[in-house]
Amino acid sequence: MLDFLIKYYLIRPQFRVLFIWIGVLALSGLKEFVFIPDSYFSDSTNFFNIYIVKYNWIWTVWLVTPYAFITSFVYSCDHWKRGSVATGLRWLFLTGLFYFWTIVFDGISNLTGLCFDSARNPLLDITDKQSCMKLAGTNRWRSFEISNQAFTLTLSALVIASELQIQKYWKYISTHAAETSPCLAIGSKSLIRLKARHKTTKTTINYLFIFCSILSIFWEFSLICTCLYSHGFITKALGAAFGILSWMVAYLELFRNRSFPIYPGYGHLKSLITHTPAKENRNGVDKKKE
Template sequence: MEHLERCAWFLRGTLVRAAVRRYLPWALVASMLAGSLLKELSPLPESYLSNKRNVLNVYFVKLAWAWTFCLLLPFIALTNYHLTGKAGLVLRRLSTLLVGTAIWYACTSLFSNIEHYTGSCYHSPALDKVREEHQSKQQCHREGGFWYGFDISGHSFLLTFCALMIVEEMAVLHEVKTDRNHYLHTAITTLVIALGFLTFIWVWMFLCTAVYFHDFSQKVFGTLFGLLGWYGTYGCWYLKSFSPGLPPQSCSLTLKQDSHKK
């Protein structure tokens, strides 16, 4: 348990920093540009991580939103209820996960449609001899063909969005004190460790995507959509009163307590 406590202390001290929330978006953009440049000018030799069937890609990245949703759900519920004590405010904050689900679904559907309408079916990845008889990606693959269109990087989008969302929600830990409640302390410590490792996996696999997969423009658009999803919610909409709102901060908690006393 002592090792877990130290791990949670490290992750908590790292990911809740305001500097992390401020500079992580820029770090992701810089790493995407650097990785893409490396891929174009001096490709790295193939490795386990360049195989799409690697464990992290199959069991984590392809289920990135499910992992993020399932871990943020209890984290937001526990921390927000601990700070506010109001079920209504907790439900309001949990609606951020519904917003995130809508963003994930809308963007992935858009990417799929763009790839469909800009693509054609070929005999092989060498893009030789278009197979005009196959007008959809699914039909093309069923017949052993290769579909090539403008495939915006869904990994770049989703890993950017998920990592930034987790970091935003973990900012609430500045206000959370669980020393007096052993069960709450254990639950939140476990969630902090899980979310921290998940964030590191998302960032690491984002780097692998930049270095090994997709064309430059596809990764640029994917990352841009991830940044827009994050900034459009946490940077703009959640600042409004008619929104799920940001994680509770000391100033907002003080205002609510003062109004309650009056």
């Protein structure tokens, strides 16, 4: 199962963005022209919607941050404190970004909406969605909305894919770390500590990787259900677009700032765990051992 999930995540996040964007547009467009029969997942009150999808960012943080902190403890080597700070800052920024856009989307809904009663009469004294939904009866809030669900599911899936990329080459740390930096020379205390940490945390990291991968696949499935069963075309497209834009700004720009890079895998081992080790290097090492 581990090997299958690693192969699934061999797809770089930059390509995954294209798949998600094309998928959202295609499935949302299909919803507009083709009748999609109801199912368990079309019910907004089903178990998964109420307890998992509704709190998808909390689930993402709860499962992925342990993986991010433990792996940074390994790949940061002797600078593990700096690695922990970088990981914490990365996730604080992502969480702040999530809440910022959530507040903006709610504000747009409140500014452009009206509350209607069961007879479709506007209730002009009600000025926000939350107050409207709390009223007794079958009141409905009608406004221009950006799908917060499409936004958070898109962002969560891309964030997890980006954080898990280092797993592709994680197994090479114990055998190829000495090739990546003078600080990790063969026989050095730094290399010995690194190998010990890698060995000690290997099982934990593998299990966390599996859990995070399953969570990401569930987010992608939930995004498909969102496209097929809820909201309007523009609403879902804008939600996904903001999720993609937020990911691009964070992982492709801000986290790779040269002054203080905080992207996953940054450190002495970055050339090893963020890029494919060259075949000739691996063969060379093997020949020396022989």
